[in-house]
Amino acid sequence: MSGRKIKKVSIVFFAIILLTAFGLTQAMAASFTDITAAKYDWARPYIEKMNLLGVVKGMTETTYGPDNSVTREQLITMLVRLMGWESQATGKSLPSTFPKANSVAPWARGYVALAVEKGIVSGEDLENFRPADAATRSEVAVFAVKAIGLGQEAESRKTFNASLSFTDGYLIELKARPYIEIAVEKGIMKGFPDGSFKPNEKVTRAQIATVLHNVTKLAKANSNMVKGIVKNVDSTLLPSIDAKLDDGSSKTYIVNTYSTLIYKEDADGNLTSAQLKDIKPGDTVNIIASGNTAQYVEIAYGKQATVVEDENEDKDKDKDKDKLIKGIIRGVNISANVLTIENKDNDKYESYNIASDAKIRRDGTTSDIYKLMIGDTATVTVTDGKIVRIEAETATKEITGVITDITFAAKNPTITIEGENGRENDYELGKNVTIRKNNRSADISDLKIGDEVKLTLEYGVGTRVVATSTKQDISGTVKAVTLADINTITVVDDKGREHVIKITRDTEITKDRKQIDVTDIRPNYYVDIEAENDEAISIDVTVRNVKETIRGTVVNINEQVKVIVINIKNDDGTKSTQHVYYTSDTILYKENREVRISRIAEGDEVICIGGYEGGLFFADTIHDITISD
Structure with a gap:
């Protein structure tokens, strides 16, 4: 045994003694008693990660409060911490122009002040910050997109061009649409299985940990987490990971098999529990450490790479390291257990013996040598001149x-x-x-x-x-016509659903069998549209009795005189009351089903489509658009 190897073994045993004597491998993630396995296993990885990063903290020493709503000042605080700006927020005061500065909790003022400076809190949010209000999903999208520096991109997007296909898209405020569009595009947030986004739903502390985790994939944020490529994994003598970090340096992190948190990302971006044995050379990992001890390891999905050793590192290590080769399978000799691969790095054909216990996977499932095909793309791991692992994919x-x-x-x-x-x-x-x-x-x-x-x-x-192409026929009343780089028409169909359709130079527009231009279309015209995806192929305009649309919240229903009283929010921000009369011919919808008036209640939000007669508004259809819990 050489002197170098004796030194290495001595260091390993000395490290083991230190770990045993002083317990240096204990991860620092808080053990929250209310993150129960049955209910919160889906959120546990994200809460633990954000807790270790110092982004989220417990409500008490032992509880996290997963079902508690996140307030707006808490959300801003979390985002500032996540972006690594906490030191900048220390001691910072809110600007003198900040309305109701005393309403912000003292512990949050520095964070909010920095958020104002960074442009995260601006516009209406600055004029009426409402620090203690629960943050909605729409607000989370806006603040998160601004935090990662994409606020200007969101503002530059045309409001009506936001390609939001959520079933409740009509509930999303126009100013928030491009932010939600970007948040969905970037994977920060996504809709629900039923196709809705629920923009006004309050966000819980369990849910916000997931959103914050998604943000870490996009921004070089909290410096407490490092990213690198695994060079070697020791799972026997001293459990550890040898990684090459993004800054070019190499570092060995000790892994405690009992306390180090290890998670692996799946194809859908979700984190699932993993073990040290699941970490392979070439894996991309995110590590949160205390000194040389890994507290948290996250294995990225499908991001394997070949690690190139520094020229100054001991070349003898190559004998003990796994060698990764990516290329195309050019030959499989089953009788001799030999595989030939065209190495994409040097364009050479290289042949290796396949170890008897080699792990072989093809197209993501366990396979064997008999199913490997010439022409498959593959990543093979070679140790001591033999292939020990093959990851193959159909060409x-x-x-x-x-x-x-x-x-x-x-x-x-x-x-x-x-x-x-x-x-x-x-x-x-x-x-x-x-x-x-x-x-x-x-x-x-x-x-x-x-x-x-x-x-x-x-x-x-x-x-x-x-x-x-996805073709659709849409009939309804024109709500708005937008003339810009891309012309659009907003139509409310007969069931109260809103559609934004692009008008191209090839769109055929007719009225009374005569061809007209988009500039001739007026709000309240009735149109029949043939569309391909979100582009109009043809538009047939009909000038019918003008239909008015009224939207508001029900405050009273008088079935004796058949009238519904609703509160309306006017364009100038004021509110007014409107009486809506209905008859036996009026059709009432709730959740896209025809219902009786008894199904509509005070507090419901409704859209009424009809017209005025003698100064009174009579509804042809009434749509209850209240979102059920």
Whole structure:
């Protein structure tokens, strides 16, 4: 044994003695008694992570309060801590122009003051901050997007161009739409399984930990967490991870198998419990540590890389390190247990014996040598000259989903597809890609956002696209016409649902069988629209008896005289009262079902569509749009 190895072993045993004697491996995440396994396992990883980062703290020493609402001042405080700005907030005072400064809790004033300075709290939020109010999902999206520096991008987006497809999109305030759009695009937040967003729902302390975790994926924020690529894992003598960090340095982190928190990200971005044995060389990891001891390790999904050793490091280590080779399988000799791979780093064919206990996976599932195919792309791990692990994927794949973006910034066009799991991925199209749309030959310019698509990939590059446009017929009353770089028309259909449709230069617009221009369309016109995705193919305009739309909150119902009294919020911010009369012919809807007047109650929010007769408003239809718990 060389002197170098003797020294290494001595250091290892000395470290073990220290760990045993002084308990240095104990993770510092608080053990909150109210984060019970049955109810909160989904939130535990995110709460533990944010607690270790110092972003969230308990309501007491032992409780977290997962169901408590997050107040607006608490939300701002968490975001400032997450971004690593806590030291800047220390001792900072609210500006003299801040309204009702004393309403902000003393502990939060420095954080809120810094948020004002950073532009996170601005506009109406600054004029009426409401620090103790519970933060809504819409407000969380706005503040989070501003915190990561995308506020100007949100403001630059046209309000009506926000591609929000939530079933309750009409409840989202226009000014918040581009922020929610960006929050969804970036994976900070997402909708509910029923297709809604619930913008006005209060956010709980359990939920906010998940949102904050998603923000850490986008911004170089809290310095208490480091990112790196795993070079080696020791799970025997001294459990530890040897990682190459983003700053180029290398560091070994000790892992306590009893107290170090280890989680692994799945394909949907969720964190699940893992163990040291699940960490592999080439994995990208996020680590929260106390000194040299890892308190928290997070394994990123699908982000393996080859670690290149520094030239100054001991070359003898290469004999003990795993070697990762990425390329294309060019030969499989089953009788000799030999695999030949074309190494993409040097374009050479390299052959290796496959170890008898090698772990083989193909297309994400456990496989064996008999199922490996020439042409498969693969990442193989070689130790002591033998392959110990093979991760193979079929060379040809089919991706299905909906097109959410098309860009031409790179050499070849790139399309973004949202899959069934809600995740978006970018795919490069090859130079000779074949495109068909609606059973006809097509060009890249014929593809539209919203098209349903099946993409064939060969070695990661798109070679064939089969697209189908989503067509819809919409009839309703024009609410607004927006003339800008992209013209749009906002229509309220006969069930009270709002649609924003783009008008292109190819849109055919007719009125009384005569062709007209978009500038000739007026609010309250009735239109029949044939649309492809969110673009109008044709619009037929009919000037009917003008229909008025009134929206407000029910304050009284008098069934004897058949009148509903509602409170309306006017454009200038004031409120007024409106009497809405209904008859036996009036149709009432609740949750898109026809109901009786007895199903509508005081406090419900309604949309009434009808017209004035003799100074009285009579409703043709009344839609109860109250969101049920």
